[in-house]
Amino acid sequence: MNKKYQNLKFIINNILGVFNSLFIIVLSVIITLNLTPIYKIVIKKYRLSEKNGITLEEIMNDYRGLINYLQNPFIKKLEFHNFSMSIQGEIHFQDVKRIFVFLYIYMIIFIIILILYLFLKNRTDKFIYQEFINKYKILNISANYLIIFFILLITAILVDFKKYFTLFHKIFFRNDYWLFNPRLDPIINVLPEEFFMILGIIILILIILQVIYIKISYYRNKS
Template sequence: MINELQNSYKTKKFINYILGMFNALFMISISVIITLNLTPIYKWTIYKYNLSQYSELTVEELMFNYRKLIVYLQNPFIDKLSFPNFSMSMQGEIHFQEVKNIFMYINIYIFVVMILLGIYILIKHKIKYSNYVDLTQILNNSANYILIFFTFVILCILINFSKTFNLFHRIIFRNNYWLFDSRVDPIINVLPEEFFMIMSIVILIFILLQALGAKIYYYKNN
């Protein structure tokens, strides 16, 4: 009997650790998509780094090009990216296609998790191991994973964002097409590294807020 209880406890703990990991990935995914669509961040970047003067394009023209990119990255029915005011090399096209694939996977993951969650809520009373799922523990585990991730990434940013940014690209992409040549891909001139650092910080803020919310919920209901 004691062994059965111990095994049951271990199984429940294991299930909630795994679900916590999936939920942490869900939180990060949501944060990435929200941040991607916060176009005012790019508008602020234009003013902050004088991108309009540097590129000889108006703020409105730069924003229009940026919105074209955002729509392309998230719309599965758009096969080809073209900028109204920028030429693009074949390598540039391939890189943006690879970036688009990443965002497609993120959106699919979010959609699948939400569908599975909806199905679970509807039929959890029929699931044999539904009692093993503890929402408060899942959220607490997710928060713990997020806090570890947040600490690691923020330290990397503070120590050397440029090296972290380059390492990220080397890990994610199997080629060097992300090393844009401004002579053939001038879009890189209006997408400075500082912009991606700001986006990274905003993503981290969103996931930290979710982690803190999960912790508050855990301590209030435990």
């Protein structure tokens, strides 16, 4: 095997590893977003119902409505039953919705490509798939990238979550509408910063579980 071929193989496997690691991150984020029982625990722990003079079920109803809005491209307008909302707040949630719609599109495209890969694998030269594109190496590479991501994220949470939470918003949003005014957008009173930190930890747990599974599969196959 010449050096040029080895380099090309290395580049392709790493590119595919990056796409696979992104898929795992996206999948973990979407799973976490839909773990609505976690939010009920947060409401009770931080006494959000008592502090805001609204029942737990009313808060949960609006939260479920928010989650449905963020994930359903056919829901065009967000409406809360128990909270007022400013124009800036509505724009921010529209921006968040665009991010989640993009994540779903990425997942769908990735799954379609994966199905095509599995379909073509049995109908073309197996050398290409067994040697040139090694699925176990790709998975191992993606696991290595995820470990780096895990270390960076856990460091951000432990060192200064608020600082990096702010940085995250500055990177992904083109305005400062995410800086909610509690008087104009009281929904922020029932979405404490601690809740987002908990979601971040859950995402990390899901990622590390998948990394462990990938590493075990890789070394079993290698041996």
